[in-house]
Amino acid sequence: MTVEPSSTAAPPRPTEGVRPGGGRRVRQRRFSRRDRLWAVIMSVILVPIVIVWVYPFIWTVSSSLKSSSEIFGSLSPFSPVLRIGNYAQAWRDAQMGRYFFNTVFVTGFSILIAVLTAALMGYVLGRYRFAGKKVIIAVLALAVFLPEGYTIIPVYDLIDRLHLTDSLWGVTLAEAGGVNIVAVLLFAGYFAQLPAELEEAARIDGAGFLRTFTSVYLPLARPVTATAVIMQFLHSWNDFLLPLVLTLTRPELRTLSVGIYALRGQYLSDWGVMTAGATIALAPIVVVFLLLQRHFVESIAGAVKG
CATH class of the missing domain: 1.10.3720.10 (MetI-like)
Structure with a gap:
């Protein structure tokens, strides 16, 4: 006589530290309050530097879609009219x-x-x-x-x-x-x-x-x-x-x-x-x-x- 397993039986729990599909599970490291504060400080310092560093490239790309008067009329990278003809x-x-x-x-x-x-x-x-x-x-x-x-x-x-x-x-x-x-x-x-x-x-x-x-x-x-x-x-x-x-x-x-x-x-x-x-x-x-x-x-x- 064959005994079939009950359908309500709980599935086996995977071994701690091992994923169900194989391979080890990497535990996420919890950041302390000091780490989060340091990340915020570095972001505040680096974000302005990144903006200053990237702005010339953004200005060049945006100016390629403007006329000469629009380029020197404003330092804003945005323009209401995109002049694709400059590329042609x-x-x-x-x-x-x-x-x-x-x-x-x-x-x-x-x-x-x-x-x-x-x-x-x-x-x-x-x-x-x-x-x-x-x-x-x-x-x-x-x-x-x-x-x-x-x-x-x-x-x-x-x-x-x-x-x-x-x-x-x-x-x-x-x-x-x-x-x-x-x-x-x-x-x-x-x-x-x-x-x-x-x-x-x-x-x-x-x-x-x-x-x-x-x-x-x-x-x-x-x-x-x-x-x-x-x-x-x-x-x-x-x-x-x-x-x-x-x-x-x-x-x-x-x-x-x-x-x-x-x-x-x-x-x-x-x-x-x-x-x-x-x-x-x-x-x-x-x-x-x-x-x-x-x-x-x-x-x-x-x-x-x-």
């Missing part, structure tokens, strides 16, 4: 579309070259021991403080000797040539903290230098790679001096930063078109950073820990 005029008449394509080309290929170069340099500095290693790291650290203006002449001379002064490839190589030293040091610190057993296992499997780097270590360095992409993206997208010098004879090869500067002469009185062009240049930076910010924080934390 900036994209078509001010050639922001062509400059945007040029900037995407230069930035994309410079990221590919610079990040791969920085990763290789960081891999060697982080995983290998050789004479003069500390000297090289010290020289790289000092090179961070070298202004770009001091290197513009040799860079231009090198691009001219390669006969690339009148092409986007010349601007791309110039942007990628100054590899971000901070990215190199981040890669070196990240690779140095990885276990040596990975390299030994790859060597037993017959992997050489490049295969070990591309198949083992580089996939593990995604946070640092994302950070290097962000930094090179910001550098190439916003750089002004190198594109200005290398495109003096070919205005159609200008990047967005140089193109917006050139608007001063043609659209001196139309600040709505100028701010619309600036907004077009700013939008990709915000999108890329929002997509990769988590990896950016992880890479900084990993490098510091290492």
Whole structure:
């Protein structure tokens, strides 16, 4: 005779600290009165700073939807009429579309070259021991403080000797040539903290230098790679001096930063078109950073820990 369990029986209570679906249940920490007071104080201090920090960006976006008289008539970011035509005029008449394509080309290929170069340099500095290693790291650290203006002449001379002064490839190589030293040091610190057993296992499997780097270590360095992409993206997208010098004879090869500067002469009185062009240049930076910010924080934390 089979005895069926009663339908009114109480269900088994889950073990304390364990969720019914498996996994441990994390107890929420109760904030004391002092913690709440400290959070309020920090909010009162930081909120005005955030407003002051973000206001220029808000002003630029709002001004791109106004006329010149409305821009200078009031500092309020709100306007009863939204002038979408400023974007169409900036994209078509001010050639922001062509400059945007040029900037995407230069930035994309410079990221590919610079990040791969920085990763290789960081891999060697982080995983290998050789004479003069500390000297090289010290020289790289000092090179961070070298202004770009001091290197513009040799860079231009090198691009001219390669006969690339009148092409986007010349601007791309110039942007990628100054590899971000901070990215190199981040890669070196990240690779140095990885276990040596990975390299030994790859060597037993017959992997050489490049295969070990591309198949083992580089996939593990995604946070640092994302950070290097962000930094090179910001550098190439916003750089002004190198594109200005290398495109003096070919205005159609200008990047967005140089193109917006050139608007001063043609659209001196139309600040709505100028701010619309600036907004077009700013939008990709915000999108890329929002997509990769988590990896950016992880890479900084990993490098510091290492």
